[in-house]
Amino acid sequence: MIKQILATLLGLSLIATAQGATPTHEEMWAIIQQQQEEIASLKNQLTKNDSRLTETEIIAEATISAVEKIALEPVSASKTHIGGYGELHYNNLEKDNGSGDKDEVDFHRFVLFTSHQFSDSIRFFSELEVEHSIAGDGQVGEVELEQAYIEWDLANYKTAKAGLFLMPVGILNETHEPDTFYGTERNAVEKNIIPATWWEAGAALNGEFSPGLSYDIAAHSGLFLDDGEYKPRDGRQKVGKAKADDMAFTGRLKYTAIPGLELAASLQMQTDMHQGEGDKIAGTLFETHLAWQKNDFQLRALYAAWDFDDAINSIKAGADEQTGFYIEPSYKITDKMGVFARYSEYDNTAGNATDSAVEQMDIGMNYWLHPNVVFKIDYQNQDNSAGTGSDGINLGVGFSY
């Protein structure tokens, strides 16, 4: 650049001198000195420009970084998160024995999740739920605190939690957002045997033996069966001034090393379902399940069984064994639409020869308007020996965020 300028200047002065008379030595000297000054000034200007350019680059980089930082800040720095889910159901069911129809619409669940990240390794998580839309004295619904716990990381792949948390049992108990499962209503086996949704207060530890093989162990409050009660679902105290004479333990092993496959087994033990009031009745729940997805096909299967001390039979004959299972194949026809069928069977008095099992067949469809917004329709056919099974159509809309 400088050379070019120099050459141009030299050329110009040569032309100038060529046009007039030959300059004297003094004149030449003056011209050269003048040119020298101009060169120096141009050089100076160039250096200034260069440094300005560098400065501009630094300023641009700083500005871009600052803009990006501001733009991205709300995502990375937000410590408190709000989430939730909800489901509205319409049931049109008829009892087999004609004893009554169910024709109702119900905002079954409205849930708010709040979580807070205290530090990289310590966090809080909670779930507050309004069931059946309205709660209060004499109302049909309830307000429930289903989760509220502190979780902290002890090491890689090892976390502990303390507080009120969901039992590590079954498929639906811990993951029950409506867009994650088929069928308007949750399956009857997990509801009546496990009994989902089931939460207790205590401490738990989760970790990995190896990639794909994880464990959960928990020590927590237990179920309480009041006078005349024998079903696990009746025993849920929901951690509301819960009787805590007798604690319970839960353990789970989960295998997820193969993509698309989950195999798990849980064991729950409680030494006295009466919490020190009345006859001592110990209870053990064993649950195992499979969830397998291959391309557009999915299969879910679950088995759960409670084994109680025989003393429970004096409350209800056959209640010492309460079992259930279901099998649910499903197929995604498109990204947005899937069909399913589910056969389930459960019995809260399986310990005697009387036929008391409830069988249910469901077939239906999910349509995902958005990955987190789902419309559901299904037909259910429920049978039991008492003839009190309900058949009919269920419709639902659900979402989570």
Next chain:
Amino acid sequence: MFNRLYNSLFNNLISKVVFTGLLTITLLASPQLSAKGVYQSGPDFIAEAFAPHQPEADVLWFNDNIRQQAEKILGHRVLGLRVRYHHSAGKSAWILNEIGKEMPITIGVVIDQGKISSVKILAYRESRGGEVRYPAYMAQYQGATLTDRYKLDKSIDGITGATLSVWAVNKVAALALYYHSQVMSQPESTK
């Protein structure tokens, strides 16, 4: 009196829970207390992806088209002005963040000649769904390309209970393929 104190302390559920909890934690906690879920640093990932060669660091600036398409792939706003990447001989490596349920997952994607050659979780911060990091799961992305509708051309088998993390990885894999196609189609001088 001591008896009563003893009884009230040790028959109380809470102390039992805390006692058992602490005991098991002490028994099972291993000595290494590293930060949760940082599996590989960005520079290490890049070095490994191009070894033994030294890649060139570059920046892809977002113009309106790129931003709009990136937003379509992710299903939400893209707030940055540019994205940094490394490249060498038709191969590019991208480190991108995407939120699973609540926390950002840091994902590294290497693309070679328009096909995914590897996907790796570099940092995972959610408390559930960490199974996405397993090599067997990540291997599913190998060889995937981008369809005309900007989706992966392979079906990825998911993880029960970790759907949101799986979606996040799927989206990032598709986005990296899209970014790669953009930098490869640009003339050298404007990169």
